[in-house]
Amino acid sequence: MDILLALSPVVAVSVGALLLMLAEAFSKQRAGLALGAAVIQATGAVFAGALWLYGIESLNGLDVLEPWLIIDRFSLFFHMVICLGGALAALLAGGYLREHRIERGEFYALILFATIGAMMIASAGDALTLFIGLETMSIGAYALTAFRRGSQRSAEAAVKYFLLGSFAAALLLYGFALVYGATGHTDLQGIAAALRGPAGSHPLSLIGMLLILVGLAFKVSAVPFHAWTPDAYEGAPTPATSYMAVVVKAGAFAMMMRVLLVGFGDPRSMSAFAGWPPVIAGLAVVTMTVANLIAGRQESVKRMLAYSSIAHAGYLLVGLVATIRSGDALSSVLFYLLTYTVSTIGAFGGLILCGSYGRESVSFEDLAGLGKRHPAVALPLAFFAMSLAGIPPTAGFFGKWYLLKSAMEGGFHWLAIIMLVNSVLGAYYYLRVLVFLYMREPAPGAPVAVPMKSGYVATALILAGALVIWLGLCPDGALDLAAKATLAGR
Numbered sequence: 001m002d003i004l005l006a007l008s009p010v011v012a013v014s015v016g017a018l019l020l021m022l023a024e025a026f027s028k029q030r031a032g033l034a035l036g037a038a039v040i041q042a043t044g045a046v047f048a049g050a051l052w053l054y055g056i057e058s059l060n061g062l063d064v065l066e067p068w069l070i071i072d073r074f075s076l077f078f079h080m081v082i083c084l085g086g087a088l089a090a091l092l093a094g095g096y097l098r099e100h101r102i103e104r105g106e107f108y109a110l111i112l113f114a115t116i117g118a119m120m121i122a123s124a125g126d127a128l129t130l131f132i133g134l135e136t137m138s139i140g141a142y143a144l145t146a147f148r149r150g151s152q153r154s155a156e157a158a159v160k161y162f163l164l165g166s167f168a169a170a171l172l173l174y175g176f177a178l179v180y181g182a183t184g185h186t187d188l189q190g191i192a193a194a195l196r197g198p199a200g201s202h203p204l205s206l207i208g209m210l211l212i213l214v215g216l217a218f219k220v221s222a223v224p225f226h227a228w229t230p231d232a233y234e235g236a237p238t239p240a241t242s243y244m245a246v247v248v249k250a251g252a253f254a255m256m257m258r259v260l261l262v263g264f265g266d267p268r269s270m271s272a273f274a275g276w277p278p279v280i281a282g283l284a285v286v287t288m289t290v291a292n293l294i295a296g297r298q299e300s301v302k303r304m305l306a307y308s309s310i311a312h313a314g315y316l317l318v319g320l321v322a323t324i325r326s327g328d329a330l331s332s333v334l335f336y337l338l339t340y341t342v343s344t345i346g347a348f349g350g351l352i353l354c355g356s357y358g359r360e361s362v363s364f365e366d367l368a369g370l371g372k373r374h375p376a377v378a379l380p381l382a383f384f385a386m387s388l389a390g391i392p393p394t395a396g397f398f399g400k401w402y403l404l405k406s407a408m409e410g411g412f413h414w415l416a417i418i419m420l421v422n423s424v425l426g427a428y429y430y431l432r433v434l435v436f437l438y439m440r441e442p443a444p445g446a447p448v449a450v451p452m453k454s455g456y457v458a459t460a461l462i463l464a465g466a467l468v469i470w471l472g473l474c475p476d477g478a479l480d481l482a483a484k485a486t487l488a489g490r
Contacts, residue, residue: 002059006071009048009079016040017112024105034094037108038087045083067187070125077485078122085246086115088345093239095454114140118251127176127186144240157235172215178208188263195266219252223287233306242348246341287314288422325410332402334482339399343387346464350381361449371437377451389430395471
């Protein structure tokens with residue numbers, strides 16, 4: 001019973017996904033599928049929260065699951081974040097798919113099974129289960145990208161994503177194979193123990209770690225392994241884009257933190273001069289700078305948000321580097337992921353609300369004057385753009401503040417300065433959204449976006465907005481949860 005309780009978040013989503021598939025197969029009514037998918041994922045989050053309050057330490061016999069699945073506060077935190085992002089994305093899909101005449105029940109099944117894969121990644125303590133969870137999540141993301149069957153852009157984006165994703169997965173798997181050859185272990189704890197000995201200087205382990213870093217960098221869309229992100233985000237239906245931007249990214253960072261801080265957590269691998277930290281620091285600088293510079297030149301709002309998500313990955317990598325010296329860095333990364341999740345879902349939801357069938361809001365020009373014509377519709381997009389820009393007192397401000405603080409405490413002052421400069425650069429294209437909403441008028445003869453009406457989308461925006469305000473005004477509670485969710489928090 002204790003094992004069943006420990007697995008209850010994953011079991012709830014798994015059983016719910018199967019029941020939803022049956023409901024879709026035997027019912028002609030699809031109106032409630034979005035709500036059903038959202039409720040199923042919310043149930044997973046509730047079970048994870050209940051386990052957190054009950055105390056995972058009180059459960060016995062969980063060592064039977066290890067090293068395949070590790071149920072600790074770290075994994076429960078990610079279960080809550082992943083299920084929250086998935087539930088909000090399902091609500092956005094409930095309004096968007098119907099409005100744009102592409103509502104099909106398999107969309108929600110794909111979201112649910114991809115969520116199961118992401119939750120599995122967050123709990124994986126072995127390379128085998130990690131790879132199974134990664135592929136379960138990725139296959140769902142590939143299919144979601146190609147969901148708009150009649151769009152050549154969607155099909156092209158899905159093919160690019162699939163080919164590059166498969167190549168990166170192969171590199172990741174081959175890297176673990178080389179590490180296994182050097183250490184004799186596939187479990188992360190065993191790898192770490194072996195690397196503290198002679199295996200740590202074995203050429204196979206060094207090459208394997210490099211290949212694993214490349215695979216992980218692709219999954220978090222770090223530059224220069226980011227080429228798939230703008231095309232996939234732009235080609236996919238907007239709810240699928242929002243799902244990939246938050247759930248897939250959260251799962252990828254959970255995997256990266258488990259692998260680097262546990263599997264390669266030995267002193268030699270975590271060396272600030274010869275281990276993975278300088279590699280991650282270099283990726284962070286390049287990712288932040290390139291993404292922000294390119295994002296400011298985009299005319300498509302979706303493509304801008306895609307580069308924005310790449311830039312946020314760079315900020316998170318800064319926090320990951322700081323974990324080698326700062327005790328609060330890991331909790332800052334987890335808190336930032338939470339604030340990023342609700343802010344990004346809200347931004348994509350606000351963009352969805354701004355357009356309707358045949359008059360979808362895609363470019364900055366589509367937003368021109370919307371704040372004057374439809375103030376209530378423009379407000380959510382403007383609000384969440386401010387949170388992503390890090391303007392106080394929104395959640396995004398405190399997320400960036402804690403990351404900068406951790407980098408400074410860890411002695412990475414140069415990295416904190418580069419992150420601060422990039423945050424200012426990023427504010428430009430977020431504030432550009434506000435300029436077009438409230439200070440521009442549509443060009444003569446240009447098509448004008450017409451807002452849509454959807455209770456599902458409105459509900460998702462209200463929930464995300466409430467969380468952004470709460471995390472901005474009262475960040476201490478969430479930060480305390482993040483601090484307890486560190487890898488040593490069990």
